[in-house]
Amino acid sequence: MKYEAVIGLEVHAELSTKSKIYCSCSAKFGAGINTHTCPVCTGMPGALPVLNRQVVHYAAKMGLATGCTINQLCKADRKNYFYPDLPKAYQISQFDVPICENGEVWFYVNGEKKCCRLERIHFEEDAGKLLHEEIDGTVVDFNRCGVPLIEMVTRPDLRSSAEAKEFLETIKTTLSYLDICDCKMEEGSIRCDINVSIRPEGSEELGTRVEMKNVNTFSGAVRAIDYEIKRQIDLVEAGGTVQQETRRWDDVKMKNTVMRTKEDAQDYRYFPDPDLIAVEIDDAWLEKIRSEIPELPVSRYERYRNEYGMTAMEARQLSDSFAKATMLDEAAASGKVKPKAAANWILSDVSKYLNDTEKELEATALTSEKLVDLICLIDSGTISGNAGKKVLVQLFETDESAEQIVERLGLKQVSDEGAILSIVQDVLAKNEKAVADFKAGKNVTGFLVGQCMKASKGQGNPQVINKLLAAELQKL
Numbered sequence: 001m002k003y004e005a006v007i008g009l010e011v012h013a014e015l016s017t018k019s020k021i022y023c024s025c026s027a028k029f030g031a032g033i034n035t036h037t038c039p040v041c042t043g044m045p046g047a048l049p050v051l052n053r054q055v056v057h058y059a060a061k062m063g064l065a066t067g068c069t070i071n072q073l074c075k076a077d078r079k080n081y082f083y084p085d086l087p088k089a090y091q092i093s094q095f096d097v098p099i100c101e102n103g104e105v106w107f108y109v110n111g112e113k114k115c116c117r118l119e120r121i122h123f124e125e126d127a128g129k130l131l132h133e134e135i136d137g138t139v140v141d142f143n144r145c146g147v148p149l150i151e152m153v154t155r156p157d158l159r160s161s162a163e164a165k166e167f168l169e170t171i172k173t174t175l176s177y178l179d180i181c182d183c184k185m186e187e188g189s190i191r192c193d194i195n196v197s198i199r200p201e202g203s204e205e206l207g208t209r210v211e212m213k214n215v216n217t218f219s220g221a222v223r224a225i226d227y228e229i230k231r232q233i234d235l236v237e238a239g240g241t242v243q244q245e246t247r248r249w250d251d252v253k254m255k256n257t258v259m260r261t262k263e264d265a266q267d268y269r270y271f272p273d274p275d276l277i278a279v280e281i282d283d284a285w286l287e288k289i290r291s292e293i294p295e296l297p298v299s300r301y302e303r304y305r306n307e308y309g310m311t312a313m314e315a316r317q318l319s320d321s322f323a324k325a326t327m328l329d330e331a332a333a334s335g336k337v338k339p340k341a342a343a344n345w346i347l348s349d350v351s352k353y354l355n356d357t358e359k360e361l362e363a364t365a366l367t368s369e370k371l372v373d374l375i376c377l378i379d380s381g382t383i384s385g386n387a388g389k390k391v392l393v394q395l396f397e398t399d400e401s402a403e404q405i406v407e408r409l410g411l412k413q414v415s416d417e418g419a420i421l422s423i424v425q426d427v428l429a430k431n432e433k434a435v436a437d438f439k440a441g442k443n444v445t446g447f448l449v450g451q452c453m454k455a456s457k458g459q460g461n462p463q464v465i466n467k468l469l470a471a472e473l474q475k476l
């Protein structure tokens with residue numbers, strides 16, 4: 001029998017607010033153990049939470065960007081469970097009225113456009129971290145306790161690990177476009193739980209699902225999904241049935257093992273948090289949030305494909321980075337350069353510099369205006385393409401304009417025909433052998449152009465050199 005996989009994801013993203021969700025402790029990653037803590041986030045009796053307004057703002061922003069309905073009146077609920085990384089013994093989350101519902105995320109898989117619906121997005125607090133030390137036992141670090149999260153729950157719309165990966169990549173680029181999450185996978189800024197079931201191909205009914213936890217990377221998600229689909233098919237083919245359970249993925253051993261079965265499923269005893277009041281987002285605030293949302297990655301991707309004729313790879317590389325895409329769009333909007341020329345510079349030399357130096361585009365001195373000026377200097381023949389590469393490196397690192405750099409480095413291209421003619425004649429006089437070869441019918445143009453370039457210290461305009469050299473050789 002042929003089977004179809006059905007996958008639903010629960011994605012957690014840490015919001016990049018300065019302070020935690022219910023207290024004023026710093027939410028920054030990487031501080032000394034238990035230095036970002038206070039009575040609220042360590043669950044001291046009597047300490048009262050106060051909601052961080054920025055969390056509501058960011059959660060609603062993600063909801064609007066994914067076409068969700070925003071519940072302008074929502075609330076916080078207690079999700080009760082005991083675990084040492086959660087000192088209150090409950091997590092403040094949202095239950096029946098999440099801030100966002102019924103969204104859609106669009107993405108491309110092998111050239112085909114797909115949609116995965118979002119059931120909801122809610123905000124909640126992160127738990128602390130257990131550090132298992134070899135000698136001293138286990139230590140609890142509460143720095144992460146109370147760091148704001150949004151949880152995005154999909155409908156079971158994904159059908160393969162490839163679709164899940166593209167969905168996750170799209171969530172990531174969207175979060176980074178919205179500037180609400182730092183997206184540092186290695187710091188756990190985006191994490192996901194994966195639900196997998198199988199069903200006979202053509203069937204509309206959902207099969208029994210298995211939930212997988214402990215997936216830390218998108219490539220790990222692909223491996224975990226492929227493993228679980230195969231495990232379920234093998235089980236069913238062998239006459240068994242899939243049990244509803246939670247399994248832990250081990251990305252080193254490349255397999256998963258049972259964590260808990262349906263029988264010991266938890267009852268979280270949700271109830272409205274009596275320490276917090278309802279959250280209201282008025283129309284004006286909602287409109288302000290909406291106005292902050294830039295054109296999103298998939299839309300830019302389509303525009304670059306359709307309007308600029310870019311390849312899927314080029315359009316993807318540009319639209320994946322908000323900074324690069326914005327630089328391209330600003331350069332195109334200047335009307336002074338061809339969009340494709342700007343795109344080529346960004347994809348090649350700009351990207352290479354950023355890779356080599358491990359810098360973010362925003363952290364360099366390059367702006368779209370500077371890039372446009374540089375391309376114009378090349379287009380007008382003022383400098384050569386090669387000199388342009390030298391100028392670009394300076395544009396990243398100094399506040400000078402392209403013109404100032406050209407001046408300082410003496411890179412101006414010589415196009416003056418009189419000056420170039422004397423170089424050409426000089427080169428011909430000094431290269432008797434090449435001239436003899438030319439008369440004997442050999443092709444020596446490349447060599448002679450090289451000599452002229454050298455004599456002009458690289459500043460001679462190659463087109464003018466070619467033209468005048470050809471004319472002089474004709475005369476011989």
Ligand code: ADP
Binds near residue numbers: 006008010153154156
């Ligand atoms: P819970 O609250 O127990 O985590 P939900 O019903 O909220 O359960 O579902 C969680 C996730 O599981 C959602 O992303 C949903 O799309 C997915 N899911 C639900 N049923 C299935 C199924 N049969 N196969 C695959 N995924 C599923």
Ligand code: MG
Binds near residue numbers: 010193
């Ligand atoms: Mg769940």
Ligand code: ZN
Binds near residue numbers: 025037038040041042
């Ligand atoms: Zn605190």
